[in-house]
Amino acid sequence: MKTTHIVSGTLGVTALIASLVHAQATTPPPALNPIYGYGFGDGGYGYHSSTAAEGFFRGLAAGIRGLGEFNYNTSLALINIEEARSRYIDNRAKWTETYFAMRKTNQAYREAERGYRPTQEVLNRISQEASPDRLKPSQLDPSLRTIFWPALLSRTDFDSLRAQLDQLFAVQRPNNSGLGTENYGEIVALTAEMRTVLDSMINQLHPDEYMAARRFIDSLSYEARFPAGQQAVVTR
Structure with a gap:
């Protein structure tokens, strides 16, 4: 313009x-x-x-x-x-x-x-990896529900706790065991006491001895989550 x-x-x-x-x-x-x-x-x-x-x-x-x-x-x-x-x-x-x-x-x-928000799939995988292994047939007879204790946990320090746990597993049936049952709650409480006794002995034990016994107790407590007769689906 x-x-x-x-x-x-x-x-x-x-x-x-x-x-x-x-x-x-x-x-x-x-x-x-x-x-x-x-x-x-x-x-x-x-x-x-x-x-x-x-x-x-x-x-x-x-x-x-x-x-x-x-x-x-x-x-x-x-x-x-x-x-x-x-x-x-x-x-x-x-x-x-x-x-x-x-x-x-x-x-x-x-x-x-x-913060990072993981997906449900990631959470499930983390939970599975953090969970103890289920007991093998060489550690717990799947039919008779008999526990085969490691040498350290067979000591007299664990006699009372061991006898009570033997009884709780022996009476397990599909309808009275697993998450939410009285059987499950009693096993969890007794295995917690067994850990306490084991921890009090830590200065007297070899690290490998302690870790093997601790893993067995954790697996025993974890096994109580599953009804009798329900075998492990995933082997890790």
Whole structure:
């Protein structure tokens, strides 16, 4: 729009110049007396004369010079506006990029604060891996429900607890054993007492001895979760 105005103004002045030159050529100027000036040397008034034609062309030159300055200033203003617009677009893009980067960082921080939430499948696998092994047939007879105790747990320190556990496993049937039954609760309580006795002996035992006995007690307590006759499905 502004460029169109500049071109229109230039064409208008050009037409004006042409008409004035034509008028000047066809109409003789009136005779005017010269204008004289007086001076003394370089510092005084110099001699100068002006005719109508000279005045006309001086005014014309001033008009053209003014139009050129106008066009230059207008072009400079347009350049400044375009540069400002370009900077605005760049700043806007950088601001948008920074905004979304901050949002992403904040979201990652909040997720880290909430902590990792494993799926149910992962939880089941962790639970299974953390669970003790079920007793093997060489440790618990699946039919007679007889416990084959390791040497360390056969000591007199465990006689009372061992006898009670033997009795609880011997009376197990599918309908009176497993999670939620009285049989299960009593076995869990007695195996906890057996761990306590074993822990009191830890300074007198070899680490391998202690760990083997501890794993057997844990497996015995874990076995009580399953009804009699339900064999282990997964062997680890």
